[in-house]
Structure formats: C-alpha cells, structure tokens
Amino acid sequence: MDSALSQELDAIEVARSALACLSLNNNDTVHETHVGRMRELWSRYDHAPESIKLALKHLTQIREAEHLGHGYWLPTPTRTVPLTCGTSLIVSIAPTSELQRHFPSAKRAGLGRLVSSTQTANLPSQSIDSWLGSYSFDGGDWAKLVVESSANELSASILTSDTEAFSIKKGPSPDRVGRLPYGGCETK
Numbered sequence: 001m002d003s004a005l006s007q008e009l010d011a012i013e014v015a016r017s018a019l020a021c022l023s024l025n026n027n028d029t030v031h032e033t034h035v036g037r038m039r040e041l042w043s044r045y046d047h048a049p050e051s052i053k054l055a056l057k058h059l060t061q062i063r064e065a066e067h068l069g070h071g072y073w074l075p076t077p078t079r080t081v082p083l084t085c086g087t088s089l090i091v092s093i094a095p096t097s098e099l100q101r102h103f104p105s106a107k108r109a110g111l112g113r114l115v116s117s118t119q120t121a122n123l124p125s126q127s128i129d130s131w132l133g134s135y136s137f138d139g140g141d142w143a144k145l146v147v148e149s150s151a152n153e154l155s156a157s158i159l160t161s162d163t164e165a166f167s168i169k170k171g172p173s174p175d176r177v178g179r180l181p182y183g184g185c186e187t188k
Contacts, residue, residue: 012111013095015055019065020093023075032072062112063131064093079124081131082117090115
C-alpha cells in the first residue's frame with residue numbers, strides 16, 4: 001500500500017475514533033459533536049487541520065457520519081449492507097480495531113470494512129440500493145410515493161374568528177404622466 005493511501009486511511013481511523021469518542025453518552029446513546037472538539041483530538045495525532053475535513057467527507061460518503069450543518073456531526077447507527085457470497089459491508093463509526101474485537105473477520109477494504117455476514121446476523125441490515133441512495137422506482141411508483149407522503153402532511157384550513165389577513169386589491173392606476181390608463185378621461 002502506498003504511503004499516501006496509508007496516511008489517508010489512518011486519518012479515517014482517527015476521524016472515526018474522535019467522532020465515536022466524543023459523541024457517545026454514558027447510556028450508550030449518541031449526540032452531535034462539533035468539529036472543533038474533534039480538531040482538539042486531531043491535533044494530538046499531528047495531522048494538518050484541513051485534513052479532518054477530507055476525513056469527515058469520506059465518512060459521509062460511506063454513510064458512517066452525517067453532517068448536520070454549522071460544524072456539527074453525528075455518527076450513523078451501526079448496520080450491515082449485504083454484498084455477495086456471505087460478505088457484508090459493516091457501516092459503523094467504531095474504529096476497525098474495535099470492530100475486530102466483536103467481529104473477528106472484520107477487515108478494511110479501502111475506506112470501508114468488510115465482515116462475514118454470519119458474524120453480524122444480529123445487526124440491523126440495509127439494502128445496497130438504500131445505502132447508495134439509489135432507488136429503483138419507475139415514474140408511477142415515484143409519483144405515488146410523493147403524493148402519499150404529501151397527503152400525510154395536509155391539514156384542515158379552517159380560519160378561526162381571530163385570524164386576520166392582509167391583501168392588496170389591484171385596480172386601475174394613473175400612468176407616468178398622471179393620465180388614466182387606456183386614454184380614459186377624468187370627469188369633474
């Protein structure tokens with residue numbers, strides 16, 4: 001493995017570790033974490049501050065972290081994405097060394113990690129299409145989904161007696177010279 005790829009992968013592991021460490025609560029739930037706190041841990045690893053942005057971008061691309069905006073990040077739930085022949089992609093913010101403690105077959109594959117599907121039978125699973133964000137809808141199915149989801153958001157539009165409204169009623173107005181439009185005459 002060339003050293004540039006090795007450093008990038010190590011940066012991914014540091015980003016995973018920082019986000020996992022800073023976002024985990026005592027009761028095994030997670031909360032959002034600001035990038036500033038991750039940079040503090042990052043500086044101990046001696047990476048350039050801008051490289052954390054690239055590492056977090058990669059975590060977003062492999063669906064392990066979600067950017068919430070304004071510098072806040074949230075780890076996504078641990079899950080598997082079944083691939084082929086008993087192998088699954090494991091999507092988790094946990095560092096690879098921690099995954100290997102629980103799933104001995106876990107190994108890195110580029111930015112992601114692969115694991116034997118038999119070891120992860122108790123984990124939630126996500127289809128490859130869903131994980132990729134691509135859905136195989138035809139036009140009719142898509143339109144039906146949009147209409148149904150919009151229909152759930154409809155509510156009654158009955159105005160109460162204390163509702164006030166403002167509107168502008170458009171009528172004829174003089175043109176630039178002060179004459180009435182359409183050549184009309186003003187009578188006195």
